[in-house]
Amino acid sequence: MTIKIERPVLKWHENLYFPAIWGGIKVTSRHFWKTVGNWISGKKYGMITSTGRVTMEYPEEKWAVPNEYRGAPTLVKDPDGRIKCVACQLCEFVCPPRAITITPEPIPGQLPNATVEKWPKEFEIDMLRCIYCGLCEEVCPEEAIFLLKDYSFVGESREELVHNKERLLELGGMRQDKIYKWKNK
Amino acid sequence: MIADAKSTSTPMVNLTINDRPLSVPQGTNLIEAAAKLGIHVPHYCYHPKLTVVGNCRMCLIEMGTPQIEPDKKSVLKPDGPPEITWMPRPQIACATLVSEGMAVRTHSKMVEECRKGVMEFLLINHPLDCPICDQAGECRLQEYSVDYGTGGSRFVERKVKRPKKVELGPRVTLDDERCILCSRCVRFCQEVAKDDVLGFTDRGGHTTLGCYPGKKLENNYSLNTVDICPVGALTSSDFRFQMRVWFLKEARSVCTSCATGCNITVGSREGVVYRYTPRQNDAVNSTWMCDAGRLNYAWINDPRRLTRPLKNGQSAEWSDALPDARHLLREAGMKGQLAIVASGRASTEELFLVRQMAALFPAAAVDIVGRTGGHDQILVSADKNPNTSGAKLLGLATGKLAEIKKGIESGRIKTLFVQGENLEKAGFEAGLLAKLDALVVLDILPSPTTQMATWVLPGAAHVEKNGTFINGRGRLQRFLPSFSVKGHAHEDWYILKELLPEAEHTQYHSFHSVFEAMVRETPALAGVAWEGVGDQGTPLDLKL
Ligand code: SF4
Ligand code: SF4
Ligand code: SF4
Ligand code: SF4
Ligand code: FES
Numbered sequence: 001m002t003i004k005i006e007r008p009v010l011k012w013h014e015n016l017y018f019p020a021i022w023g024g025i026k027v028t029s030r031h032f033w034k035t036v037g038n039w040i041s042g043k044k045y046g047m048i049t050s051t052g053r054v055t056m057e058y059p060e061e062k063w064a065v066p067n068e069y070r071g072a073p074t075l076v077k078d079p080d081g082r083i084k085c086v087a088c089q090l091c092e093f094v095c096p097p098r099a100i101t102i103t104p105e106p107i108p109g110q111l112p113n114a115t116v117e118k119w120p121k122e123f124e125i126d127m128l129r130c131i132y133c134g135l136c137e138e139v140c141p142e143e144a145i146f147l148l149k150d151y152s153f154v155g156e157s158r159e160e161l162v163h164n165k166e167r168l169l170e171l172g173g174m175r176q177d178k179i180y181k182w183k184n185k
Numbered sequence: 186m187i188a189d190a191k192s193t194s195t196p197m198v199n200l201t202i203n204d205r206p207l208s209v210p211q212g213t214n215l216i217e218a219a220a221k222l223g224i225h226v227p228h229y230c231y232h233p234k235l236t237v238v239g240n241c242r243m244c245l246i247e248m249g250t251p252q253i254e255p256d257k258k259s260v261l262k263p264d265g266p267p268e269i270t271w272m273p274r275p276q277i278a279c280a281t282l283v284s285e286g287m288a289v290r291t292h293s294k295m296v297e298e299c300r301k302g303v304m305e306f307l308l309i310n311h312p313l314d315c316p317i318c319d320q321a322g323e324c325r326l327q328e329y330s331v332d333y334g335t336g337g338s339r340f341v342e343r344k345v346k347r348p349k350k351v352e353l354g355p356r357v358t359l360d361d362e363r364c365i366l367c368s369r370c371v372r373f374c375q376e377v378a379k380d381d382v383l384g385f386t387d388r389g390g391h392t393t394l395g396c397y398p399g400k401k402l403e404n405n406y407s408l409n410t411v412d413i414c415p416v417g418a419l420t421s422s423d424f425r426f427q428m429r430v431w432f433l434k435e436a437r438s439v440c441t442s443c444a445t446g447c448n449i450t451v452g453s454r455e456g457v458v459y460r461y462t463p464r465q466n467d468a469v470n471s472t473w474m475c476d477a478g479r480l481n482y483a484w485i486n487d488p489r490r491l492t493r494p495l496k497n498g499q500s501a502e503w504s505d506a507l508p509d510a511r512h513l514l515r516e517a518g519m520k521g522q523l524a525i526v527a528s529g530r531a532s533t534e535e536l537f538l539v540r541q542m543a544a545l546f547p548a549a550a551v552d553i554v555g556r557t558g559g560h561d562q563i564l565v566s567a568d569k570n571p572n573t574s575g576a577k578l579l580g581l582a583t584g585k586l587a588e589i590k591k592g593i594e595s596g597r598i599k600t601l602f603v604q605g606e607n608l609e610k611a612g613f614e615a616g617l618l619a620k621l622d623a624l625v626v627l628d629i630l631p632s633p634t635t636q637m638a639t640w641v642l643p644g645a646a647h648v649e650k651n652g653t654f655i656n657g658r659g660r661l662q663r664f665l666p667s668f669s670v671k672g673h674a675h676e677d678w679y680i681l682k683e684l685l686p687e688a689e690h691t692q693y694h695s696f697h698s699v700f701e702a703m704v705r706e707t708p709a710l711a712g713v714a715w716e717g718v719g720d721q722g723t724p725l726d727l728k729l
Contacts, residue, residue: 088316089429104426118317118426141316
């Protein structure tokens with residue numbers, strides 16, 4: 001079904017745009033004079049950056065993001081060095097922009113964690129697709145995928161911005177584990 | 186049809202399920218009776234094609250019979266319906282047959298409590314394997330946990346450990362911890378596969394499924410146990426850990442490995458086939474299929490698949506390939522130097538188009554390549570072509586293959602059209618094919634024959650197109666596409682009709698127009714409609 005949204009009918013003076021431009025100038029000048037006032041009285045500008053300045057020298061300096069921030073999804077290992085992901089592919093299923101591609105594989109018998117039976121042979125997250133929604137972290141039954149605070153990735157090609165298993169594990173590092181669910185399998 | 190005849194002769198029994206009246210043939214059990222009303226009675230061990238053992242207790246229901254006075258009249262309630270005496274204990278629906286006046290409750294408080302209890306017991310020693318378990322997504326234990334379970338667990342003791350990753354045979358891997366001891370697999374081996382190899386050892390929570398000493402689960406039907414296992418205990422070693430089932434797109438198809446034509450479901454994702462599973466058709470394969478047919482799909486995913494026309498081995502364009510191939514066939518046909526090798530693996534519609542081509546050149550010899558092999562008394566038939574009957578119906582199975590071979594040897598046949606066959610296996614050596622002036626091959630994979638070809642025209646696998654096969658018993662069955670053709674390949678009907686003279690091929694503008702033309706021009710198919718064939722096929726009256 002098509003939903004038709006009516007555009008508001010503008011009055012003649014609104015159609016002139018001057019009132020809107022004037023409104024914008026008012027806001028800008030209010031901030032300008034406030035800043036000038038603060039500067040003259042020597043007050044700090046409200047803590048926008050860690051240095052207290054309004055601007056910052058990005059990328060040498062970066063935003064201090066809050067703890068709840070959702071940055072790049074990464075894969076983690078447990079304190080024993082086991083890749084926690086068991087390639088259940090739930091994150092691949094839930095990911096809204098389909099950024100995740102997993103190739104599952106049985107763990108070869110001779111490895112110490114072979115009792116877990118299954119792990120990802122390859123695990124790719126396309127960071128050009130990822131929308132940092134955190135659903136993968138939410139859905140993971142193994143607490144194997146976490147959104148860390150990194151948000152800025154630079155690459156010279158599209159391929160470089162597809163994070164593979166190695167890169168994801170390197171970014172994710174180690175996490176404490178309370179359960180060690182698979183240890184005594 | 187047989188079932189219909191039976192049901193009219195068996196007396197009907199009236200009963201009520203959840204106060205809804207219903208009439209079913211005598212001898213129906215309560216799971217099936219409830220299903221007729223669309224009521225699902227959860228069950229694990231019951232399987233409609235196996236004997237009833239009643240050991241899982243998941244199907245418990247409450248049931249009662251009408252109160253009878255000494256004069257054998259039922260006691261009526263003041264408002265009319267008969268007074269029911271409810272049994273104080275729940276009954277299992279799978280082993281309870283309907284009886285006159287019976288009343289059943291499938292969702293009462295008692296029943297719900299029972300199901301909660303059964304689920305709790307089943308999960309006591311069950312591992313938390315869902316993330317790595319192939320059954321997840323189609324697991325009865327998961328489904329019933331959500332629908333009828335308690336959500337939490339009160340069990341704080343240590344879970345019993347049982348063997349994991351046990352290879353029961355070359356194709357089946359068992360995880361004993363996940364087994365709920367329903368014994369479906371045991372009964373399947375005894376009753377259907379007639380190969381009694383599975384059994385339980387130990388007692389209570391330690392009961393373990395395994396093969397008898399010195400035996401293996403290696404019969405040609407072993408993978409059916411994986412299908413009927415309601416949980417992830419039995420897994421297919423081939424499909425194990427390859428793909429989660431919820432990603433699989435399912436298409437209704439027919440197995441191509443023999444003339445039985447078992448109905449199957451093809452599970453694929455993004456153009457890759459991951460598994461075949463049997464689809465119920467009581468007129469053909471019940472709910473089973475053989476392992477050989479089930480595992481015969483890897484060729485579809487073969488990276489060597491032909492995706493472009495080839496001229497003498499070099500990649501070419503369709504715009505050159507089709508007119509040139511058409512011209513070659515026509516020239517040779519006119520001079521009586523053409524022969525056609527059709528395929529018993531092609532769909533009936535494709536064979537129809539081959540016949541149209543052959544009809545243009547009455548002098549051209551046509552035949553299919555026969556394939557025979559072992560057979561058994563269960564499903565496998567000796568004819569390894571899925572559509573020999575179709576070829577026979579259209580008059581393409583003539584037995585002239587040897588004659589064609591001789592014709593090439595003697596130099597009488599100078600141009601050969603081959604439909605999806607590797608002629609080396611039929612005894613056509615490379616040296617023989619080299620004698621030809623032109624060889625046009627429609628195929629999907631490179632073979633010694635395509636290597637010799639003047640033109641290779643890449644076609645589609647059966648999972649990439651619509652079509653029908655006629656099985657060994659004359660049943661016309663449809664197969665539907667799972668995904669579209671690979672690369673620049675085309676569906677075979679399109680290529681075949683393009684090889685006909687231009688005046689002929691304009692009438693075939695879609696697959697369905699080919700199907701309709703085939704029905705129109707084949708008396709044995711009179712009255713058959715694509716929709717009418719349905720998912721269960723339609724029996725034809727063939728006198729082959
Ligand atoms: S954060 Fe969201 S978009 Fe990014 S990988 Fe996870 S589920 Fe996909
Ligand atoms: S949901 Fe978790 S365990 Fe499952 S595949 Fe994703 S990261 Fe691995
Ligand atoms: S059998 Fe079912 S419940 Fe058990 S681990 Fe497998 S998916 Fe989960
Ligand atoms: S392996 Fe599966 S089918 Fe066999 S008894 Fe156990 S649960 Fe039932
Ligand atoms: S289905 Fe009735 S007891 Fe198992």
